[in-house]
Amino acid sequence: MALLQAFILLFVAAAGAGVVLSRDPLAQAVAISFYGLLLAxxxxxxxxxxxxxxxxxxxxxxxxxxxxxxxxRARKDLEERQRRRPRAPESPEDREGPQPAEEPP
Amino acid sequence: xxxxxxLSLFAVGAAGLGALLVWGLSCLPPAGSFSGAYGELLARSAxxxxxxxxxxxxxxxxxxxxxxxxxxxxLFTSVLxxxxxxxxxxxxxxxxRGARDDRSRGRERAPASDAxxxxxxxxxxxxxxxxxxxxxxxxxxxxxxxxxxxxxxTAALVVFLASDARTFRAVAPTRRVEQGEAVGAAGFLAVxxxxxxxxxxxxxxVLPLGSPxxxxxxxxxxxxxxxxxxxVAGGFVLVLTAFVSETLLRRSRARx
Numbered sequence: 001m002a003l004l005q006a007f008i009l010l011f012v013a014a015a016g017a018g019v020v021l022s023r024d025p026l027a028q029a030v031a032i033s034f035y036g037l038l039l040a041x042x043x044x045x046x047x048x049x050x051x052x053x054x055x056x057x058x059x060x061x062x063x064x065x066x067x068x069x070x071x072x073r074a075r076k077d078l079e080e081r082q083r084r085r086p087r088a089p090e091s092p093e094d095r096e097g098p099q100p101a102e103e104p105p
Numbered sequence: 106x107x108x109x110x111x112l113s114l115f116a117v118g119a120a121g122l123g124a125l126l127v128w129g130l131s132c133l134p135p136a137g138s139f140s141g142a143y144g145e146l147l148a149r150s151a152x153x154x155x156x157x158x159x160x161x162x163x164x165x166x167x168x169x170x171x172x173x174x175x176x177x178x179x180l181f182t183s184v185l186x187x188x189x190x191x192x193x194x195x196x197x198x199x200x201x202r203g204a205r206d207d208r209s210r211g212r213e214r215a216p217a218s219d220a221x222x223x224x225x226x227x228x229x230x231x232x233x234x235x236x237x238x239x240x241x242x243x244x245x246x247x248x249x250x251x252x253x254x255x256x257x258x259t260a261a262l263v264v265f266l267a268s269d270a271r272t273f274r275a276v277a278p279t280r281r282v283e284q285g286e287a288v289g290a291a292g293f294l295a296v297x298x299x300x301x302x303x304x305x306x307x308x309x310x311v312l313p314l315g316s317p318x319x320x321x322x323x324x325x326x327x328x329x330x331x332x333x334x335x336x337v338a339g340g341f342v343l344v345l346t347a348f349v350s351e352t353l354l355r356r357s358r359a360r361x
Contacts, residue, residue, distance in 0.1 A: 005136070049247035050161050053239065057255035062341065065262065066348055073352040 001045070008042045029067040036060035156314040156322045157244045165249065166329040170308040174293055177333060181290050184340040191347040217267050225267030232260040240334035244323035250330040254337025261342050270353045277342045286339025292332030296325050 015035040022028045036059030043052035134140070151163040165173050217225075236257035243249030265273035300309030308325070315322035 002136075050159075050249065050252065053248055053252035054255065057252065057259060061259055061262065062255070062345075065345070069348045069352045076352070 005045050008045050012038050012042050029064045033060050033064035152317050156317045158317050162243045162249050162326055166326040167310050184343055187344050188347045191351040221267050225263050228263045229260050243330040244326045250333025251337050254334040257338040258341030270349045279346055282339050282342045285335050289332045289336025296328045
């Protein structure tokens, strides 16, 4: 058990560093989800199953999803501004560029 | 400031921090040791006093139930804040353009495959059952209202991931979810008032306690778990609804 605990602590430290060191927000959202999963496992190994359950849902699922949705919104704003800039008259035919994301990947 | 000076300054700071950390860590009690009188006491007496087999539930919803009431309303207030900040504002129109463009170019989003649908249906069923189990068995096994409510909310999330934002809103109609959250929050207070009606302090465990290990044991702890489950599930779904509609259904306001 002590060995497992030591391993999970090392993994959590490595994953935390990975979250901080990944510079692309999209990659960071995925990394933080993985980090949340490891944290849940750590709580489980340290005999706190209640906390592990909360951490699993909040840290590994909900928080990354909110980050992804926020990123989708920011990208949508950016694309809209880029689309508006080159041409003044807007008709349905001359809209170019990637479409706003309907769904987070 | 030159690069070398900066580096040497960092080296001094890092060395100092490292020394302090090592010093602090070496003075920690060994892993797993706990010196708190209340912990020992409650671990021994909770099962006899409150007929629970999960002492954590007894502490959260009974011995310090008043703190949990405060925590629940922290969650309630933050959900309220998120929903207010992301509310529909003047000048924001529904975004229909993205969908229309997609159709006109023959590049509409592919509908989810049968495999995704089948898997998500399965997951929704399992997630719902697991969430309800966690909420109703908080007094018997690890889990409880908060964890179960959050798990229940992810069932709606699975629907969103397998389909789209509109289906998500159809599965979790905002008005009903709001009502559920409000009823859950008010229910906690109502269970608290049961104690007052019985002539005892607020949030006293006045319901019949049953026998440990049974689902109907622990009196108000079970009742509080049910209300908290409703409140947390509603709150999480509301926050997700606010995020989803702000992100995907509305056109941006940025007309600068």
